[in-house]
Amino acid sequence: METSGSTTSNHTLNSTGGGSWEISDKAKLCRFLCYGSEGSLYNTREDERIRMENAGALLSMLQESRGAEVVEEIKRFTQDGRAVRMGPTIFALALCSQHSESNTRQAAFKALKDVCCDPAHLFDFIQFKKELKVDMKCGIWGRALRRALSDWYNDQDAMSLAAAVTKCKKRKGWSHQDLLRLSHTKPAKDAIALISKYVTKGWKEVQVAYEDKENSEEVLSVFSYLEVVEKVKHSRDETEVVTLIEEHKLEQEQLLTEHLKSNQIWSALLKEMPLHSMLKMLGRLTFRKVLEPGSSQTHFVCDRIQSETALKKAKIHPFSILLASENYKKGQGYQGKPKWEADKSILKAMDSAFYTSFMNVEPVGKCFVVAVDVSTSLTSVVPGTSVSTAAAAAAITMVRLYQNTHVLVYSEGTVVPFSVSADMTLKEATDELVKVSKRIDCTLPITWATENGKAVDVFIIVTNNPLWTDTASPVESLKKHREASGANSKLVMCGLTNIGNSIAHTEDRGLLSISGFDLGAFSIIRNLAQDLI
Structure with missing residues (x-):
């Protein structure tokens, strides 16, 4: 299936005829933007701190004057919702904005409002720039950043901005007051000027400047909204707070901690x-x-x-x-x-x-084999969740990411097709998967597909055991399948717990390991299937 913005990959043949992918800098960049690492392992429990040493390909592309290409990929990952974690994407944009090449910096600042759509991401961007300042020996508050921040505030819808600055006031040690002051923002219209004054000077100054004055309809709307927010902040009347929440669709972040002790207030918040x-x-x-x-x-x-x-x-x-x-x-x-x-x-x-x-899961349009290692260890729990590994495995087989799918279970040297019917419940699928097994050969599903003449685009091996094989490694088995089927097959090894079940390091771009399992894992599988990482 052709997809816009897919990364360029080189497909080469080895001496035996089996296909393998070279991992280009572009592919490594996309992996970094997706989950913060250029490697072939996505760890759901990994430390989310972004490290410069994980961004080697990004740095190489910048040195090769490919900064504009990097920024376009950053925008694409944000707009298409490909990133599992936004941190790496925002870090990459901050790095581009600090680069010595002016075209790269200009592209990064121009993309700021598209990538950092909400205040939390904007604050993260500024903090990354502050941290990069030491390593890159450069300043932060130049004319380009001041202009980009001014555009961020001025291009917002006034009512949306009023809501944003009252819900997310500060993060990572930065506030809207800091950014407006340091950027020397000159409001482009009266309603933005009102919000800027509210953030930097406070409500009393706003009242003096705007109350009982002739104002535009937009300014009146923003003034009334901020008046409500201030009224809630100073109200101890439970009934009044409930009324204001319901009439103005206020959210939890705009209330006092004391308000959140009231069941009536929580009931009002529930509605929106x-x-x-x-x-x-x-x-x-x-x-x-x-x-x-x-x-x-x-x-x-x-x-x-x-x-x-x-x-x-x-x-x-x-x-x-x-x-x-x-x-x-x-x-x-x-x-x-x-x-x-x-x-x-x-x-x-x-x-x-x-x-x-x-219905919210759009099929990829590829041929998948989802193979589940059915063992007693599937009664354990996926780290960081309350979901049993059996239920997680069942969900992976049931979620209709895969339009053309063969579901297999394998154990004790055998592999058997598993029927997941449309009317099967999650519990029924889970119960079916919990079987007793001994040693697990993770190459069996690939061998099954090769022997049965199935041209598979993506193999997903779901296991809770350390990798063990009777004959060949998963990498060699995959190469043989590519040779026999002519398909550019990929392999995802999903280790539901962190027990030595990742594929050994390889430069084959069609291989990926997932340690643990979370919502982001589905995005990563989709991205790999569509050649996006």
């Missing part, structure tokens, strides 16, 4: 709460008795969670539902606090939402 946030908050809301069995709030939450329209609008992935459901079912938060009793109606709604959200 983003679905992603609601799924994460279910345990806390149940603990606080905001959600009680049979209550109107619980009925509202159940209806919202199951709503096809809401799921589609929020682009909720099935694995997000599974993670939230298992965490809620567990009945306790991090380190056992707080604790709650999961509501059965909410669990039922989440089960329904899991299947409904399959």
